[in-house]
Amino acid sequence: MDGSSKEEEEEEDRAFTNISLADDTDHSSRILYPRRRSLLPKMMNADMDAVDAENQVELEEKTRLINQVLELQHTLEDLSARVDAVKEENLKLKSENQVLGQYIENLMSASSVFQTTDTKSKRK
Secondary structure (H helix, E strand, O other): OOHHHHHHHHHHHHHEEEEEOOOOOOHHHEEEEEOOOOOHHHHHHHHHHHHHHHHHHHHHHHHHHHHHHHHHHHHHHHHHHHHHHHHHHHHHHHHHHHHHHHHHHHHHHHOOOOOOOOHHHHHO
């Protein structure tokens, strides 16, 4: 056998499956059947690439939504804290208004300028 025959035989071996009909090492009794080259790995790789791309897009969308939810939670916490602070300030101001209102009433009752005069009852 020369070098080109050996290369041709190796190429055939890659394309065909050898099934020997005898135990001899003579290659003349071999029958060559076409080897089924599976497209499955290629299809699986293409499918896996598509699935990976889908998973990547899905993962990115989930990550975006999670970040958005976390941001909204922080915003809600900030708003709740602000509402609590405003409620507290409101109660404080109401209390101060009551104190000031009572103080003004006391001043008015103590001053003769704001005393009510009942002129009608005096004239009769």
